[in-house]
Amino acid sequence: MTVLQKWLFRSLACSMLGSTISQVIANDCGLAPVPYNANYSVTRKGKPAGSMQMVLERKGTDTFSYRMASHVKWGIVHPHMQQLSNFSWKNGVVLPGTFRSTQKLAFYKRKESVDFNWESMKATGTKKRHDFELEIQTGMQDKLTIYLHLARAVCEGEDPINVNVVSGPVLKAHSYHLQAIEFLATKLGPLQTFHVRRGTSKNEKQTDLWLAEETLFLPVKLVYRDKNDVITMNLIDISFSDINPGARTSGAGFQSQPSKPSAAILAS
Numbered sequence: 001m002t003v004l005q006k007w008l009f010r011s012l013a014c015s016m017l018g019s020t021i022s023q024v025i026a027n028d029c030g031l032a033p034v035p036y037n038a039n040y041s042v043t044r045k046g047k048p049a050g051s052m053q054m055v056l057e058r059k060g061t062d063t064f065s066y067r068m069a070s071h072v073k074w075g076i077v078h079p080h081m082q083q084l085s086n087f088s089w090k091n092g093v094v095l096p097g098t099f100r101s102t103q104k105l106a107f108y109k110r111k112e113s114v115d116f117n118w119e120s121m122k123a124t125g126t127k128k129r130h131d132f133e134l135e136i137q138t139g140m141q142d143k144l145t146i147y148l149h150l151a152r153a154v155c156e157g158e159d160p161i162n163v164n165v166v167s168g169p170v171l172k173a174h175s176y177h178l179q180a181i182e183f184l185a186t187k188l189g190p191l192q193t194f195h196v197r198r199g200t201s202k203n204e205k206q207t208d209l210w211l212a213e214e215t216l217f218l219p220v221k222l223v224y225r226d227k228n229d230v231i232t233m234n235l236i237d238i239s240f241s242d243i244n245p246g247a248r249t250s251g252a253g254f255q256s257q258p259s260k261p262s263a264a265i266l267a268s
């Protein structure tokens with residue numbers, strides 16, 4: 001069953017039964033994250049503004065490193081941002097371990113850190129030079145692992161997708177709703193995408209993502225709106241790799257049972 005069929009079947013079942021379907025539908029969504037490297041172009045209000053790179057690497061059997069680096073130019077300002085998340089994959093769930101973020105703007109630097117302790121079920125960290133401690137629950141994500149959570153949720157046909165993200169001393173509730181199934185012209189060619197949105201037209205901030213099965217439900221396009229400011233990221237190229245030569249990739253950027261090597265999807 002394709003992901004589109006899952007969405008349609010879920011919608012039909014919900015209207016007939018008034019309840020969500022069993023996750024049996026989503027058995028093909030895989031087991032563990034698949035390492036990848038992706039590059040994006042960044043525009044601000046329609047003008048070129050820089051680039052962003054996201055890299056997921058396997059560090060051990062069930063441990064991973066996830067990092068993002070952006071280099072942008074807004075007039076005379078050249079802000080740089082780097083984020084790093086180390087996480088583990090246990091029983092089908094992404095469990096963040098440590099998260100580090102650094103923003104550089106000329107001589108100004110802002111740092112943020114979060115350490116997740118899943119034994120004590122607490123997260124501790126520092127943001128804006130203030131220490132904090134939060135109680136956590138399985139399923140909560142950091143600012144990077146949220147993308148893997150979204151990929152799996154879309155593959156499984158969830159709508160809405162609700163998840164809490166640890167951001168400093170508060171938990172930010174993220175709720176994404178399917179807007180439409182759209183075809184986009186991309187650097188990878190035309191792709192059928194699932195357009196999901198966080199926020200409404202009444203919100204000052206709104207996030208739109210377009211996720212494609214060909215990219216294992218990692219974003220091919222992201223648009224952030226904050227009042228009158230609009231920042232867009234478009235995928236230029238993405239490649240997948242795996243340290244296990246007998247593994248294959250299957251929906252949501254997650255790895256299924258061994259079959260054949262995973263293939264790379266590269267822009268022409």
